[in-house]
Amino acid sequence: MSQSLFYLIAFLSIFFSLLVIFTKNPVHSVLYLIITFFTFTIHYILLNAQFLAIVNFIVYMGAIMVLFLFVLMLLNLNKDAEPAKSNLLKIAGVVAGMCLLVTLVGSVKALNVSNPVVLNNPNLGLVKNLGKVLFNEFLLPFEISSLLLLSAMVGAVLLAKKEA
Amino acid sequence: MEIAFVIEKFVFITVIFALSLLVAMYSTLAERKIAAFLQDRVGPNRAGPGGMFQPLADGVKMFLKEEIIPTESNKFLFIAGPSLAILTACIGSAVIPWGQDIQLFGRTIALQATDINVGILYIFGVVSLGVYGIMIGGWASNNKFSLMGAIRAASQNISYEIPMGLSIIALLLVTNSLSLKDIVEQQHGFQWNVFYQPLGFLIFLVCAFAETNRTPFDLPECETELVGGYHTEYSSMKLGFFLFAEYINMFVSSAVMATLYFGGYNYPGMDFMNNLLGPTFGPLLGMGVLFIKIFAFIFFFMWVRWTIPRFRYDQLMNLGWKVLIPLAIANIVLTGIVTALVNGF
Known part of the structure; x- marks a missing residue:
């Protein structure tokens, strides 16, 4: 099911x-x-x-x-506003796309089927457990990522202001 | 999953849907009657005794009117807009606990469609989806006034979601649970959250007005500037769906406010009444009390609509970003400090 x-x-x-x-x-x-x-x-x-x-x-x-x-x-x-691309760009795009495809297919072929991961605690995703893990084991990364978001916010406000 | 359980839930959800549609239907009549009362008029009084059948007449009118789809519009999205609006309005009621467990026909039935442990966040998610119906409908109409209305709706919803979320965070510091059932149980008797979170409640109330696009925040359909706003091009029942979705939203957000801050189905002296009335009629009385609170909130929504004029757009944004968000953050900090002091660090 x-x-x-x-x-x-x-x-x-x-x-x-x-x-x-x-x-x-x-x-x-x-x-x-x-x-x-x-x-x-x-x-x-x-x-x-x-x-x-x-x-x-x-x-x-x-x-x-x-x-x-x-x-x-x-x-x-809409379609009229879309700028026409030159042929050179189109060919470059096709070549780059093909390279990516070959790499992806090659790496998928090289993979082995992994064993299914068994979680120690199947209820890890519930709010209470997740909060405990985040604020005990991963407190530092959590705080650092929040700082990162804050700096991104400040940067966005700065960019939006015309005369900083 | 036994078959009786499935039938029980099915019947319950059908009843809740029917109830919310019925309440929304009669809210339209109530709105006109209250407007009449506040403006010293009589209001609709021709269809049935005291205008009782006016909503039915309005519904029939909506269904029978000619349906116009503009040629230059995007047909699929034009129809999807109002459908989405009414769908998101209806699914919000799924996590609201309507009463205590009730004994019916020898079975104990929970008066709640589902008690997921992220109930508040679910409601928050549904609220944030609500804007898609308006945006898609407004854009697909291919009309500049509709587009302006849709864009106003989107920016207004995004702006007021933030203080709403922040006021919920302060509430969570008090309740320590995301499940609406737990939150209601904690407010047993008269320990309502509004006494612990008065500022949070005020912020939530203002944001609820903004999220349901009610006056003084009804700029998306501001007829003095935008003809009809996002539903300018709509006719017949598709227009009806947009208007109806607003009333369902009002009902659901009234229910949420009653549940989160005003004790839901709790009332002073409920233990005594439950002992007196037994396990069938006691919870029913509680449900009645919840509905009285919901109707009081709906009346408040209408009272404000016919009292206060509409904001200007820059005033709306100033209120959201420069007043409500700092207030909500201050509320979180205060609540955090008090909680830490009470719990003895």
Whole structure:
């Protein structure tokens, strides 16, 4: 039951992320990306990581993608506005893409099937356990990443001000 | 999972959906009646005794009107907008505990669709999704006034989500739980959270007004500047869905405020009444008390709408970013200090 559900959701994730790339209209792309994030939320729930699921839901679907959509709606991009690319750029793009594909296929072939990871505590993803782990074992990395976010915020405000 | 459990949940969720739609339907009548009362008019009084059937008449009108889809619009997204708006409005009620466990037909039934242990965050997530319906609908209409309305809605929702989240954090410092069932149980009797978090409640209330796009924060549909705002191009039941979603949102956010800050189904002397009435009618009385609180909040929403004029857009942003967010952060710090002092470090 849970395994077939996983395959269904995994299929949907890949399907919608492909649609993100292949749709012409940027607003449609963003909407497909939102659906892709939603399937990720379902993956987290299947992994019993409820907190991560809901945070992914709030932060990615509820905040970041709203901003993306906001900007794209203001820009109102369409095909006419898209700059024509030269043939040289197109050829370079094809070559680079092929190289990436060969590397990816090669590395996937080189992989062995790993043993399934068994968690010591299957309830690790619940809020209480996650909080305890974050604030006991990983306190320093947690605080440093919060500082990083703060500095990014200050930088964004500085950039937005016209005369700093 | 036994089959009886599935049936029980199915019936319960259907009842809750029907109830929220019914309340939303009669909120439209209540809005007009209260507006009439505040402006010293009579209000709708033709359909049925005292205008009782006015919502039905409005609904029939909405269904029967001609439906127009603009040629230059994006058809799929044009239809998806109102559908999303009403969907996100409806799913918010899934984690609200409507009453204590009730004894019915020899079974103990929990009056809550699901008690997930991240209940508050779930509600927060649903609130943040609510803006998509408006944004998609406004953009797909291919009309500059709709687009302006959609963009206003998006920036307003994002701005007011932040103080709302911060006020919830201060509340969590008091309750130590994310599950709505736990939070309600802790407020047993008269120990309501509003007495411990008065400032947090005020911030949450203001943000709830902004998130439901109610006056004084109804700039997305500001008719003096934007014709009709994000639903300018909509007609028939699709317009009805947008308007109806606002009333459902109002109902759900009233329920959330009653649950988080005003004790949910708790009331002073509830143990005595529960002993008196037994395990079937006691919880039903509690549910009735919760609904009285919800109706009081809905009345408050309407009272404010017909009393206070709309903000200007820069005033709205100033209030959100320069007043509410610093206040909410100060509230968190204060709550943290007091909690540490009470618990003896």
